Amino acid sequence: MLNTYLSREAARKLRHGAFWLRREDILSMDGTPVVGEPVQLRDEDGQVLGLGDVDLEASFPVRRLGLPEEAVEGLIPRHIRHALERRARLVDDPRFCRLVNDDGDGLPGLIVDRYETHFVVQTLTRPMDARIEEITRAIVEVAGAGSVLLRNDSARRKALGLAPQRPHVLYGNPPRWCRLLELGARFTVDLTYGLNTGYHYDQREVRKFLSRLSREARVLDPCCNVGGLFIHAGLHGAKQILAFDADADAADLARENAEANGLFGRVKVESGKALDVLKAVTDTFDLVLLDTRDAGSPEDFIEHVRRAIQRTRHGGRLLLTGYHPPLPVGSFEELVAEACEREQRVAFRLARLGLPPDHPSPVNTPGADYLDAVALEVN
Template sequence: MFNTYLSREAARRLKHGAPWVRREDIVSMEGTPSAGEAVQLRDEDGHVLGLADVDLESAYAVRRLGLPDESAEGLIPRHVRHAFERRARMVDDPRFCRAINDDGDALPGLIVDRYDTHLVVQTLTRAMDARLQEITRALIEVSGAESVLLRNDTARRRQLGLPVQRPHALYGNPPRWSRVLELGARFTVDLTYGPGVGYPYDQRELRRFLARLAQGARVLDPSCHVGGLFVHAGRHGARAILAFDSDADTADLARENGEANGLLGRLQVEPGDSLAVLRGLHDTFDLVLLDTPEASSPETFVEQVRLGLRVTRHGGTLLIIGYHPPLPIGGFDELVAEACEQEGRTGFRFARLGLPPDHPTLVGFPGTDYLSGIVIEAS
């Protein structure tokens, strides 16, 4: 196994919880490891720091894989098994969850979502691309999955400079459509062509909190995806729901999911871009569900929150979801406050919500907490 030596400052950050360091933190390397070949990290004095993947073409050139006393042999199956054991303990229904979450499961660049007996995989590093056969074998052995589908067709891979591939089976015959059961609701999701890797499991804690907000409310959901948020609002007593999604097929699927959960007669779902919808509305609502995946910068996020405030009645409730990046780590509340100031509204925070237990992150390294949610009363 090759050794890679890091600066003292990089070694300190790794010990403090950082999952990666940059190219400039590498002091020296022995040999040239191939993609998917783990190296041993050492500090400048030769002390072992643990196992890692090294990719000099990536901005995050060193990604930590294992602890100082960990063996490289059998590392991928061992970490996969540990990830599934964690979900069995921590998730209400581990048949429907994120089964592996990147650095939070010591498998940097690997995402696996579970849909009962079907798994959807996304790889976000060249090292994990090279390990796909080993990953697939480990997943089948640990979970007994009937199929494994690769979804390396997303914008995130393009942003990382990785090649994009058409969705295809790594094992078995993955279905295009699958069922998700969550918090008493049921959803049909498109595994092959839907956004991301099918269903936003990362919003589960926000959906759970809707039980406290929705009773008797008129609800607006301007970026509804497959309906995960508004369905739970409807199940907990919302009297009327207006929802939109920029993709017409996704809007149709969201409408079907709403009707399958008993919202017929209370729900209207239409195709429409969230910003255009918010700009065009002149009505106000009791509860606005403002997911912001389209916000490409802090400025567009602030604009979207401002528009969300405009359609929230005095004393109404606004649920805001933001993502890092493009939002700066630690700047979410400040951006929401800026939008409130620009609109002349006062926001009273009820709750700050984040990722659920099936999205573990590293203590001491907030960069892995990519989602922030806040519930405010807008007065």
């Protein structure tokens, strides 16, 4: 195994829990690391700091893979086994959850979402790209996968300088459409062409809080995807729901999911872009659900929130989710406040929400908790 020597300050960061380092943190290397083969990270004096991936073309060329005492043999299966044990303790139904969440599960650049016996994989670093056969084998052997599907067609790969790939099968015969259960609701999702891996497990805490906001509410959901939010609003007493999505296929699935959950007659789903919908709708609602994934910049985010505030009645509730990127880390509530100020509306925060337990992240890594959500009462 090759050695990579790090500066004194970089070694201090690793010892204090850092999970990635910059190129200037590297002092020297024994030869040229092969992408996908772990290296031994050492300080200036040669003391072992742990295992890592080194990719000099990446924005963060050094990524932590293991602690100083950790063996490289069996590393991928070992981390996947630990991830399974975590979910068994922390998730209500571990058959449907995120199984591997990047650095939070010790596998930087790897995402694995589980749909009972079907597993969907995304790789976000070149080292993980190179390990795809080993990853597939570990998921099958450790997690008992019936099928494994690779979804490397996301915009996030392009933003990281990685070539997008068409969805393709790594193992078994995954279905295009799959059913899942979450918090008492049933969903059909598109594993092959749906957004990300087909379903937003990362919004589970937001869905849980909807039970407190939805009773007898008239609801607007302008960016509903397959209905992950408004379905739960309906199951907890919403009396009327108007929902939209820019993707016609997602809107069709949202319609099917509404019927599958007994919401026929209370839900109307149409096609439309979120901002266009918020501009065109003239009514106000008791509860507005705004997923801002279509907002491409802070100013665009503010515009989406402003329009959502306009559609929220006096004393109504607004449930917002934001993501970074594109939002700068730590800017979410400041931008929400800016939108309220521009609309001259007073808002009270009812709850601050974030990622669920199946999305663990290192505590000292800014940006790892990529989702922010807030429930507001708007006056």
